Amino acid sequence: MNTSTTDTAKRRVSHRKRRLFALLAITLVLVTAFTATELYYRVAREPIDLWALTGRSVASSPNPMRSWADVDAFCAYRPRPGQYDNQEKKTVNSEGFISTPEIAVAKPPGTTRVVFLGGSSTAGTGWNLRDKHTWPWRVAETLRIHFDTDKIEFINAAVGGYSTFESYGRFWSRLRFYDPDVVVVYHGWNEMYYFGRPTTTWRTLPDGSWTLDRTAQPAQVYEPSWVDHLVRPSQVLSDLRIRLSASTGEVGTGKATPLADSFERRGLETFRQNLRLLRTTADALGVEMFVCKQATLIVPDLPDEQRERCAYHFHGFDHDAHLDAFASIYGVIDEEVPSDRIIDVTPLSGEPDSFYDHIHPTPNGTTRIAEVVSAALINHLESNGTGPVHDEVVTRHGPADGHQDSPNTN
Numbered sequence: 001m002n003t004s005t006t007d008t009a010k011r012r013v014s015h016r017k018r019r020l021f022a023l024l025a026i027t028l029v030l031v032t033a034f035t036a037t038e039l040y041y042r043v044a045r046e047p048i049d050l051w052a053l054t055g056r057s058v059a060s061s062p063n064p065m066r067s068w069a070d071v072d073a074f075c076a077y078r079p080r081p082g083q084y085d086n087q088e089k090k091t092v093n094s095e096g097f098i099s100t101p102e103i104a105v106a107k108p109p110g111t112t113r114v115v116f117l118g119g120s121s122t123a124g125t126g127w128n129l130r131d132k133h134t135w136p137w138r139v140a141e142t143l144r145i146h147f148d149t150d151k152i153e154f155i156n157a158a159v160g161g162y163s164t165f166e167s168y169g170r171f172w173s174r175l176r177f178y179d180p181d182v183v184v185v186y187h188g189w190n191e192m193y194y195f196g197r198p199t200t201t202w203r204t205l206p207d208g209s210w211t212l213d214r215t216a217q218p219a220q221v222y223e224p225s226w227v228d229h230l231v232r233p234s235q236v237l238s239d240l241r242i243r244l245s246a247s248t249g250e251v252g253t254g255k256a257t258p259l260a261d262s263f264e265r266r267g268l269e270t271f272r273q274n275l276r277l278l279r280t281t282a283d284a285l286g287v288e289m290f291v292c293k294q295a296t297l298i299v300p301d302l303p304d305e306q307r308e309r310c311a312y313h314f315h316g317f318d319h320d321a322h323l324d325a326f327a328s329i330y331g332v333i334d335e336e337v338p339s340d341r342i343i344d345v346t347p348l349s350g351e352p353d354s355f356y357d358h359i360h361p362t363p364n365g366t367t368r369i370a371e372v373v374s375a376a377l378i379n380h381l382e383s384n385g386t387g388p389v390h391d392e393v394v395t396r397h398g399p400a401d402g403h404q405d406s407p408n409t410n
Contacts, residue, residue: 034236041235048238050231054224063212068092069159074173075166076203076210079159089130098123099131100156107179111151114140114377115175115287117167117278118186120360121294122158127356133363136184138370139377146378155180163190164274165202172281180287182380184343184373185278187271188294188329189359192315195267195325196260259318263325268332275336288384290376292343293330295369297358298322299350310358343376345369 041048065077068085072078079098084090093100107113116136120126124134131137140154155178157170164187171183194202204210222245231237275291282289298310300323312318317325333342348354354365361369 038234038236041239045235048235048242050228050238050241053242054222054228056224066212069212070096071210071212072170075159075162075169077159077161077212078170084125085128087128090124090128091131097155097157098125098159099129099134099137100154103153103155103178105177107153108151111153112143112182112381113178113180114143114152114154115171115178115180115183116154116156116158116186117162117164117171117183118158119162119190120158120160121189122186123156123160124366125160126360127362129361129363129366133366135361135366135369135373138366139184139374142370142374143377143381146374147381158186161190163187163193164271164278165194168274168277168281171278176281176285180285182288182290182377183278183282184290184292184377185275186292186294186345188326189296191267191271191329192263192322192325194270195263195265196316197264199267199270259312259321260316261318261321263315263317263321265328268328271329272332272336275332279337288341288380289337290341290343290373290380291333291337292373293333293346294326294359295345295348295354295361295365296326297350297352297355298326302350306352309355312358343373345372348372 068080069077070080078096079092081092081094081096084092084098090099092098093102095103095105097103114136116122116139122134122136124131134156136154136156136158140152143152144150155175157167157175159166159170162170164185167185167187175183222242225241225245227241231241279289297306298319302310302319307319310319310322312322315322315325330346348365348368351365351368354361354368356362
């Protein structure tokens with residue numbers, strides 16, 4: 001073999017070694033990156049149970065509500081005292097009320113107490129707002145400034161996920177002991193949860209119990225695939241598999257369900273009955289009850305880019321059906337609540353700057369809601385001649401029908 005042939009062979013071997021080395025280096029980098037990503041998924045992120053997500057088994061991971069809620073015999077669940085969901089500036093007082101200052105059960109003499117009932121848009125959750133940015137807090141501040149008194153207390157008894165069903169349970173079982181003077185009801189969106197399912201099984205399992213365990217609540221289902229057996233051991237590959245898969249759109253089954261063009265109207269009667277129960281309880285306790293027509297981003301002729309912010313899948317029916325549902329809820333309020341006890345917040349509806357999504361208000365939105373609700377409560381406290389605030393106003397200004405109003409900072 002001559003020198004030229006030998007040199008050529010050596011160069012070929014050298015090229016092979018370099019290519020092999022490069023391949024090994026790239027493989028090592030990819031394996032290291034994949035291992036690091038896998039470690040991150042397992043340490044810092046919620047575990048992905050691919051078998052549960054594809055309907056093969058029931059999820060075994062703990063319900064996120066367990067971090068901030070306890071089971072309550074009268075209203076399904078209530079917030080746990082402390083920071084709400086570990087969010088700074090979002091608190092739950094020692095009595096379990098979100099974004100509410102500490103308050104004694106016994107009402108001090110000469111004090112007016114206002115209770116707010118609702119879901120996440122009232123509690124300031126869903127999109128977590130600081131305590132002082134929630135609209136009940138702002139209503140109380142407005143009343144104190146208007147009447148120039150600190151003898152106005154409030155309880156934000158709203159909780160994310162509550163409908164009038166849970167609010168009624170909390171009202172008659174807990175809130176009555178705080179001797180409220182006024183209760184403001186702000187419900188609408190969450191009523192629609194039982195517009196598409198049997199109300200006889202609301203908040204319960206087949207055996208009639210209630211728990212915060214996720215095992216009691218079917219996970220969102222994706223269509224099973226043969227590839228699941230290969231990717232299941234890896235959290236990274238499981239996440240990639242889910243991201244590349246289309247959701248079936250239905251909870252608890254493997255069948256795709258398009259959004260319906262109507263809703264179960266029998267749910268309206270449940271809402272009607274709940275309103276009557278709240279009103280009857282308020283009358284029995286001598287509490288003035290106001291019912292708000294809830295504001296929403298969902299309005300007629302909503303542009304497509306705004307519709308994308310609205311989560312219709314929660315209830316399983318489309319935009320037009322939601323419009324009908326809201327209009328029907330407002331109609332029930334008109335039929336069941338005296339007109340002077342209705343607070344219409346719907347002029348805010350459809351304002352993009354006032355909502356994060358379909359229903360949760362931004363700080364600008366809570367300011368606008370507080371303005372509307374405060375005006376109604378101020379008018380009530382000044383014109384009806386009842387309550388401790390009126391007594392103090394009479395002392396400072398003379399008869400309520402003759403004095404000039406204090407400046408309103410709304």
